Amino acid sequence: MSAPVSAPTATRVSLLAPVTGVLVPIEQVPDPVFAGKMVGEGISIDPLENILVAPCDGEVVHLHPSLHALTIRSPEGLEVLTHIGLDTVRMRGEGFEVKVKVGDQVKAGDELIVFDLDMVATQAKSLLTQMVIANTADMLSGLEPETGFVTAGQSVAAVAILSAPAAAEEGKAPRQPGKKVTSDAIIIPNPVGLHARPASVLSNLAAQYESDVTLHRGEDQANAKSVMAIMGMEVRFRDKVRLSAYGADADEAIKDLAEQLRVGLGEEGAVPIEEGADEDAEHAAPAPVAAVAPAPRRRSDDPNVLLGVSASPGLGVGTVLQIRHQDIEVEENSNDRHRERRKLNDAIDRSLVQLTALEDRLASQSDAEKAAIFAAHREILRDPELLDLANSGIDKGKTAGYAWRSAYTNYADKLAALKNELLAGRAIDVRDVGSRVLEEITGQRREKALIPAGSILIAEDLTPSDTASLDPSAVAGFCTTAGGASSHVAILARALDIPAVAGIEPRALDIPEGTRVILDGAKGTLRQNVTEDEVERIRQRQERQAQRRAIELEHADEPATTTDGHHVEIVANIGSLDDAQAAMTKGAEGVGLLRSEFVFMDRRSAPTEDEQAQIYTDIAKALKPGQPLVIRTLDVGGDKPLPYLPIAPEENPFLGQRGIRVGLDRPEILRTQIRAILRAADAGAKINVMFPMISTIEDFRLAKAIFEEERNAMGVLPMPVGIMCEVPSTAVMAHQFAAEVDFFSVGTNDLTQYTLAMDRGHPKLAPQVDALNPAVLGLIAECVRGAHAAGRWVGVCGGAASDIQAVPLLVGIGVDELSVSVPAIPSVKALIRSLSLERCQELAAQALGADSAEAVRALVPLDND
Secondary structure: OOOOOOHHHOEEEEEEOOOOEEEEEHHHOOOHHHHOOOOOEEEEEEEOOOEEEOOOOEEEEEEOOOOOEEEEEOOOOOEEEEEOOEOHHHHOOOOEEEOOOOOOEEOOOOEEEEEOHHHHHHHOOEOOEEEEEOOHHHHEEEEEEOOOEEOOOOOEEEEEEEOHHHHHHOOOOOOOOOEEEEOOOEEOOOOOOOOHHHHHHHHHHHOOOOOEEEEEEOOEEEEOOOHHHHHHHOOOOOOEEEEEEEEOOHHHHHHHHHHHHHOOOOOOOOOOEOHHHOOOOOOOOOOOOHHHOOOOOOOOOOOOEEEOEEEEOOEEEEEEEEOOOOOOOOOOEOOOHHHHHHHHHHHHHHHHHHHHHHHHHHHHHOOHHHHHHHHHHHHHHOOHHHHHHHHHHHHOOEOHHHHHHHHHHHHHHHHHOOOOHHHHOOHHHHHHHHHHHHHHHHOOOOOOOOOOOOEEEEEOOOOHHHHHOOOOOOEEEEEEOOOOOOOHHHHHHHHOOOOEEEOOOHHHHHOOOOOEEEEEOOOOEEEEOOOHHHHHHHHHHHHHHHHHHHHHHHOOOOOOEOOOOOEOEEEEEEOOHHHHHHHHOOOOOOEEEEEHHHHOOOOOOOOOHHHHHHHHHHHHHHOOOOOEEEEEOOOOEOOEOEOOEOOOOOOOHHHOOEOHHHHHHOHHHHHHHHHHHHHOOOOOOEEEEEEOOOOOHHHHHHHHHHHHHHHHHHOOOOOOEEEEEOOHHHHHOHHHHOOOOOEEEEOHHHHHHHHHOOOOOOOOOHHHOOOOOHHHHHHHHHHHHHHHHOOOEEEEOOHHHHOOOOHHHHHHHOOOEEEEEHHHHHHHHHHHHOOOHHHHHHHHHHHHOOOOHHHHHHHOOOOOO
């Protein structure tokens, strides 16, 4: 083990005052970015003269386009940023005369910028001029600022302390030689800006390169390998940004990352914006996005009713339990930074193990989408910006606990202050992860509240970890004064089927524990001082629903046969092995749709043939022998691309490269998947292969030819090959298709949007995208007629198959199979057992003659219980 680094071996670099004036502590600067040291350690000067000079020898490596800031790299590698005034970017260079250019070598005291003191004083937020070491975490172990009056180019303003031996001992590799490369301007196409998901994609892509990568917007900049730093910039739709990279692979990094950023980082709805389309995009206000604008807090006129927003639907009746979070105490100072670093690293490692276990447990209880929340938490723990902040604190003599708490609370506070609701909502995820690690560092455990059955929890906020650990049998519901419907807590509540309200009025925190309340998750309300009659009515309704669900589950394995003897096969829509196993407990007669894209998602490269074959085999074995397993080949495209499967941006992605079109364009992907499916042929289930987005017979013939080539090469016996009917042309030509395909499965979600020419995700049109529209039902009936004439079967795998009002109509039209969501299987089977085929056919005939979806739904009223 190498010896501890002592003071004499540290390198001390004196930095001269860049302007004449009075020194001000950086913490007092009225700008949270500088005061919070998010840019780096430094000092501020209240200038009395108008000349900015070089604080050290070095090379000018960056000059801001607005001419108010530049960076010098010293011979020791320090990147010293000098920044005249606050919010001076808005002056767009007016009042600034630059004496140097990027690449110039300068000496300490050389003139850099002459500026109009009066103009800056009147047009900027402040005259305060900052000198900051931008690469603080890379090599700086301390900064000793001076105080009082300083003269530009003569007085020492601060001494930077470098500790190269310590950096080597911590395993830091020296910076590789390279160059700095900057991209052209990029206009952000993401409708809600760089929120958590695209920020995570960008940081993961940037992490693949050795070069330092920085995202720039005006005077703001962020480490592009840090998802939180990117989110903290609050980059909005149509903002103009640039990327810069410094290192050996800078060219490759900029070429790849700039293109990914330009096309929206794989986010649905992001359409590239060319710079010429909006020359003023950098300074123009972005188009408003209603989805992310925080709604004003609602207040009730009824003292007994508190208002919030719906986070998870459902009714909850119970007694109030107030949840209060406890603070963990930490010591501030330590004289052994190496021990503190080890303590922090060990705590992070243990937390990563915990998060992996929590993710796996949640996946087994709900689905991969919800479990991915904790995968995101693991990404937070790998965030270089957060780790650098914590390590910087340790290097300044702080304990691991103190430095870590300061780092994560700093980041969380910054996120919480953002105007973008999606980004602000992620602050609680940072605090959740931060608290988990802090418990591991200190050995202190926050005491978990004992939750009696029938509790309605009220809290300022609940973390995702808190929510995932709730017992739905004990918690009747919860509400928080913070958060919103888009938060991870809300997602988890819906996954656990717990009614929840977010953003409730703060007076909820004053409701005494034990008070009986009614929480309506759908309406976003909490009612207190409830009457016995109100409670009794709701409890009776809940009891009836629970009794009915229990009876349905008890009879779930019984066939779905109508009262007059007509059988309909009820199978499951699944996306994972966990779903397949759950479907077997709900009475599923097989799987009608395996969305195989789940195997391809959340990866940096395509899954191998072996990986896919194992997954398909495991799912087949989870079913009962001989049950059908319909595997849909990869269904991605312009509207839902994969990072490792780039697809050129399209003006109308729903009409572009989707489904089988991608497979035919990239046959190596399709062939690998087909071979993997064929390898699962003997696993027990009856495997069927289904191609998505078939619109012409030629598409099917090309895909079928590839399938047969691979099947014959492997010597596998023939298996059924069918198609999705999700395009009107397929339904209209069902007679022709039926001569060549083995079966049809109607995807009502896409069929509806293509039939009505309405994007099902459109904020205004989505309510009209109803599969019970007579035009859609007519196409399904046409598909059934064409298929049955040739002896082919027809299933429905879209959302309508689980719609209680749609089921009688689909049965009456003649659909042979319904592939439904796993939780809905028992109730759909029970409904069919209560119907007669004759009555269903009568309803279907009336529906096909109706003039609107509303009129069709009126034919099949819902049971309020």
